[in-house]
Ligand SMILES: Nc1ncnc2c1ncn2[C@@H]1O[C@H](COP(=O)(O)OP(=O)(O)O)[C@@H](O)[C@H]1O
């Protein structure tokens with residue numbers, strides 16, 4: 001009996017509330033096999049005592065029937081979550097009124113992160129979930145434009161900002177609050193403080209999912225965001241090109257350091273299909289597929305380069321508003337939303 005065999009078997013143990021398993025979440029730290037005794041060392045970060053209990057029971061349910069492993073000893077090291085978790089476990093958001101927080105990130109700018117965030121929000125809302133989208137890109141906000149709104153949000157009696165509603169999604173953007181002030185003057189620690197304050201002051205109205213459109217890169221602002229709110233998981237957007245993949249790896253490493261699970265990758269601008277149906281792989285073929293395999297994460301979808309997607313983004317009605325039958329890109333976003341919902345239940 002080898003540690004590898006045990007590790008494979010433990011892939012059948014799901015993290016409570018998620019369809020992802022404890023091995024791919026990186027919770028299994030060590031496996032030792034001695035004659036008559038197999039020891040599994042697991043580490044979880046949670047404030048909810050039920051999480052380690054459930055993992056413990058699920059591990060034994062898998063391991064105990066295995067022949068030749070002797071006694072199975074499951075040791076679970078429980079750490080307190082780094083961000084204050086109001087609702088309890090690591091999977092709960094610390095933002096009042098929000099069940100799940102999903103960060104959309106990319107190492108590199110211009111790969112379509114905001115396009116993906118906007119369309120995913122629309123497609124998730126179409127599954128019946130209550131969805132919010134927060135544009136955290138202080139220097140290049142684009143969510144308001146992508147939803148065709150120039151409305152300014154109002155504050156409630158508690159001085160919280162009330163999100164704007166558009167296309168069935170609750171929207172918030174740091175740009176809403178700058179009001180003419182140039183983001184260029186908001187720098188360094190001030191930008192960090194501003195971002196933190198911003199994330200805590202929005203009056204989200206009972207969200208199943210809050211999608212955070214992070215700024216590109218892996219610097220202080222990104223770290224601040226994922227440490228200020230307890231993020232359930234991150235989706236990395238990349239093009240198939242090596243230069244984008246290099247930055248996507250940096251983003252994955254950053255989330256790893258702060259214990260935010262990578263839920264999966266989305267490959268954008270995967271190909272261009274001409275009217276005759278021939279596909280042109282402008283940024284190379286299969287980069288995202290290989291990357292996902294390499295890191296053992298899900299590839300949620302491959303989104304082609306598509307004129308209508310760009311046009312509809314610019315004109316404020318995301319392509320995912322179209323029925324799946326009317327657009328391959330819309331269909332890809334709806335599939336991705338379904339896969340995300342299955343991975344992280346609200
Ligand atoms: N799949 C796509 N097909 C066509 N244009 C796209 C696609 N994805 C993104 N774009 C366009 O590329 C540009 C950059 O996308 P954006 O979502 O703003 O990237 P990011 O947020 O990563 O900087 C935008 O003009 C957008 O409309």
Ligand SMILES: [Mg+2]
Nearest residue numbers: 113114137142
């Ligand atoms: Mg953007």
